[in-house]
Amino acid sequence: MSAPAEVKGWCPGALRPMLSGDGYLVRLRIRGGVASAAAARAIASCAQEFGNGLIDLSARANLQLRGVQEASLQPLIEALRAHRLIDESAEAESVRNVLASPLAGVGDDAAFDVSAHVRALEQRLVSDVALHALPSKFGFIIDDDGPLSLSTVSADIRFLALREAGAQRFEVRLAGCEAAAVVDACALADVAAGLARAFVEQARTCDPPPRRMAGLVAAKGAAAIWRAAGLAPLPREAKPSPPPQPLGHHTCGASGWLGLGFAFGRLGACDLTWLADMAQRHGARELRLTPWRAVLLPGVDAQAAQEILAQADARIIIDPSDARLAVIACPGAPACASAEAPTQEDALALAPLARALAPAGVALHVSGCAKGCARPAPTPVTLTARAGLYDLIAAGRACDAAALSGLDLDACRAALRAMASSEGVRP
Numbered sequence: 253m254s255a256p257a258e259v260k261g262w263c264p265g266a267l268r269p270m271l272s273g274d275g276y277l278v279r280l281r282i283r284g285g286v287a288s289a290a291a292a293r294a295i296a297s298c299a300q301e302f303g304n305g306l307i308d309l310s311a312r313a314n315l316q317l318r319g320v321q322e323a324s325l326q327p328l329i330e331a332l333r334a335h336r337l338i339d340e341s342a343e344a345e346s347v348r349n350v351l352a353s354p355l356a357g358v359g360d361d362a363a364f365d366v367s368a369h370v371r372a373l374e375q376r377l378v379s380d381v382a383l384h385a386l387p388s389k390f391g392f393i394i395d396d397d398g399p400l401s402l403s404t405v406s407a408d409i410r411f412l413a414l415r416e417a418g419a420q421r422f423e424v425r426l427a428g429c430e431a432a433a434v435v436d437a438c439a440l441a442d443v444a445a446g447l448a449r450a451f452v453e454q455a456r457t458c459d460p461p462p463r464r465m466a467g468l469v470a471a472k473g474a475a476a477i478w479r480a481a482g483l484a485p486l487p488r489e490a491k492p493s494p495p496p497q498p499l500g501h502h503t504c505g506a507s508g509w510l511g512l513g514f515a516f517g518r519l520g521a522c523d524l525t526w527l528a529d530m531a532q533r534h535g536a537r538e539l540r541l542t543p544w545r546a547v548l549l550p551g552v553d554a555q556a557a558q559e560i561l562a563q564a565d566a567r568i569i570i571d572p573s574d575a576r577l578a579v580i581a582c583p584g585a586p587a588c589a590s591a592e593a594p595t596q597e598d599a600l601a602l603a604p605l606a607r608a609l610a611p612a613g614v615a616l617h618v619s620g621c622a623k624g625c626a627r628p629a630p631t632p633v634t635l636t637a638r639a640g641l642y643d644l645i646a647a648g649r650a651c652d653a654a655a656l657s658g659l660d661l662d663a664c665r666a667a668l669r670a671m672a673s674s675e676g677v678r679p
């Protein structure tokens with residue numbers, strides 16, 4: 253078996269790892285976001301044996317093993333392959349970018365169980381080599397309209413299960429397009445493949461070719477894409493959904509599920525092993541991965557939830573009002589070679605002040621450089637590291653113009669306090 257391809261700065265996978273400040277980052281795309289307790293244990297063991305023991309849960313519900321040294325790459329790939337945790341090729345793992353409702357098939361709060369459609373789409377993307385030309389970040393969402401809506405997570409092609417009597421159908425939307433089509437559930441993989449193929453063919457006619465659906469829709473309009481896939485969309489308002497709240501215990505039928513959050517999505521191998529043990533002992537023997545830095549344990553009733561929480565350490569977040577949910581940070585130094593500050597450490601130190609800026613949601617983004625990987629969207633306050641100090645950007649992104657510059661941690665605290673007390677930012 254040849255050594256995995258090394259691509260720096262590319263959207264990484266397991267077979268195409270990315271070199272970072274702490275070694276290679278190896279991203280696992282867990283099928284359907286469902287990891288059995290056995291798979292979770294295997295991943296934890298691989299992280300410990302071949303990496304530095306740290307695992308990141310990404311904003312697309314992937315698990316990223318960190319700190320893998322070059323000599324460990326091939327043995328790691330072989331171990332992952334033995335546990336059936338990776339795809340046959342780098343192209344297959346790249347194109348299989350499907351995010352599904354994390355509670356698919358759990359309880360009866362969803363429009364219907366979308367699990368089989370998720371598997372069908374994943375298989376189609378892997379087997380249809382024409383679709384391997386899709387850009388690596390091009391992604392699909394399959395939302396079951398259950399209690400944890402994916403409407404706030406971006407996707408190039410989005411399917412939403414419809415609540416209709418006597419039929420299982422999906423609404424399908426393209427990023428950047430107001431209209432939507434309605435299709436039979438059993439046609440989902442064909443429809444997704446048709447739209448994706450239309451994207452590949454039409455993007456090639458643009459200079460430069462757009463890498464996301466919204467770019468192609470902006471450049472050429474959506475009509476030709478729908479037409480090429482044999483669909484006739486109609487104007488259709490997007491359904492409003494409450495913000496997802498995955499943390500803590502939720503009753504569901506006779507049982508329930510438990511959501512456990514991790515600041516910045518950072519877990520240790522021991523955390524993943526502990527989650528696998530808890531799933532094995534109290535739940536449905538599996539973990540559900542979410543795009544909200546939280547892991548769900550399905551099949552956990554209130555009594556079992558209490559027993560699990562009694563053993564959880566303080567790093568685990570279960571309270572939706574926890575100040576750590578007010579901050580977001582990229583891996584920073586020393587994990588990323590481009591980082592100019594230890595972002596996660598600094599973000600945790602600033603979290604209580606960040607919560608005072610806004611009662612809910614992310615109020616502070618701490619970025620190791622102007623690239624702003626952790627949050628492309630604007631944030632009430634962004635701190636962008638530069639030469640060990642921070643620039644402060646109000647209501648902007650990491651690369652935007654700074655209102656204040658050269659702040660150490662104490663100066664950041666003073667600026668956040670002033671903003672929270674409405675004194676604003678004084679340049």
Ligand code: SF4
Nearest residue numbers: 582588591620621625
């Ligand atoms: S924002 Fe910069 S420092 Fe942070 S992970 Fe991305 S490239 Fe690295």
